[in-house]
Amino acid sequence: MSRTGAVFLFLLGLLVAAPVHAQQRTPQPGATPSAGKPEKSAKPKKLSRKERRALAQRADIESMQMQKRPLSEKDRELSEAFFVDGLRYLMLEDYNKALERLLKAYALNPANAAINYKIAETNLLSGNLSDATNFAQTAVKLDPKNAYYYLLLAQIYSSQKQYDQAIKVYTTLIKDVPDSGNYLFNLADLYMAQGKLNEALSTFEQAEKKFGPIDEVSFKKQQIYLKQNNLDKALQEGEALIAANPDEIRYVLAQAQMYAANSRFPDAIRVAQQALQQDPSNPQARMILADVYRQQNNPQESQKQIKLAFESPGLDIDSKVRILIDYIKQLPNPALNQPALELAEITTRTHPKEAKAFSVAGDIQTITDNKPAARTSYLKALQLDNSKFQIWQQVVLIDAELNQVDSLLLHTDQALELFPNQASLWFYNGVAYMLKKQPTKGVKALEYGRKLATDNPELLAQFDTQLGDAYHELKDFAKSDAAYEAALVFDANNAQALNNYSYYLSLRGEKLDKAKEMAGKLVKQNPDNDTYLDTYGWVLYRLKDYTGARQQFELALKTTKDATVIEHYGDVLYQLGERDKALAEWQRAQKLGGASPLIDRKIKDKKLYE
Structure with missing residues (x-):
């Protein structure tokens, strides 16, 4: 058996033995016991709860007193050395060694309250809440006037979600330990955490009677009234806070927000404007006004207040980004597109060194179909922070959508230096080389990227489709056909594969x-x-x-004016014997530009060449 276990068995034996010893009868002087005849005893009196509690406390004290024994000077010094050593390991957060030393100190001096307290604390920190509870209870019993022992025991109970027990500990602390009234606030907070609002309110009122009005108490009472749906009381408490603290703008803002949240719009406007009298650039007051005006169906005034809030240096970048993201969720929307763009512009202007400002501006510009401006914003974001792959991806997608091949090639090359394992970047890099009429480089990029896309069948099919085009340009028709076939295995309705594959087969x-x-x-x-x-x-x-x-x-x-289609139409007219009409279509194709290299011979000789 471990030393700790032996100590606990010893304590248990004492606790069990003590009441028996206390009940032994001692003969009174002059009394003559009746030989062989049991003494008739009076019916025991029923004890009250208070008396039972007092007896239990006395039994505990007697039990602890029995643990005490005179310590030799050597044992005392040894116990203190173990204790100090344990504290040192506790500070180093080596809880195993700390507990080992403290238990050695405890074995020598088990009735020392400080040792029990530190063992409880160590067990709490190491997660042994059962032992922590036992030792903390003992510390309190040994020294019932030490507030710190109660606080630790309450913390241990709270850690185990035994909130009723924690409340009892705080109640006893406040009642039994002198000058402990300040712990009323802890007790009230504990009641609030449990949702016992009436008890919390009563405890806060006790604290106010003892210490006088306190702003934070008033604020918490206000929150309790709100949870109790007692709006009038909450507003009354808020007005009292403002009156007592006319220069404390946070109370004014909280009151304005409360009025706004409860559709008391005239009062909300009045109190928000009161805040602006104290701080004309206060962004929170502007945002409250903006929300009120929005609910009053006054979008012009609402947008004006939001813009003023965004212009304020008091509204940080993260708050602005959150607001802009709310706009993004509602876009595209004809009524919101322009306001969102204006707020994005203010954000980039007031935070020119913040990548996230330009990133969110790019998102808004993309959704509202301002692609060139979006790309400019994204590129500015990348100048400030090039570590975000999603922004590089947006730039590349816009390059491709705008058919700006040089930009597409440049930006994919730059992005691949940072993200060489992103298959989508290799895809667009290959596409860029194809558009630049460099199919060999295109094939190289596409084949490399395809190896990275094996876990993405949809992207893999896109690679196969592009490789079909690339190998056709290189006249490697076997690989071209195989690539198209692979793409169609994944999606038999792949429009690009169906179109290009069938067209190239017809050419051949x-x-x-x-x-x-x-x-x-x-x-x-x-x-x-x-x-x-x-x-x-x-x-x-x-x-x-x-x-x-x-x-x-x-x-x-x-639906088209494409020169190739017109030239093809001329060819079929020629085959059908309508040669004059064929010549007219060829001439039209030549004028538009983009027809085949044979178009000039066809027109000159008035003859079909294939």
């Missing part, structure tokens, strides 16, 4: 039936897309179905 004059099937499927799904109609028409042309091809080209020409 290979697998034309397969090309017809794919192009026909695409047109069926997208009957008004002129690009897809042109592809289907060209596949039919290569199959010598000139009538069918003409029909597709004429449908396409309803």
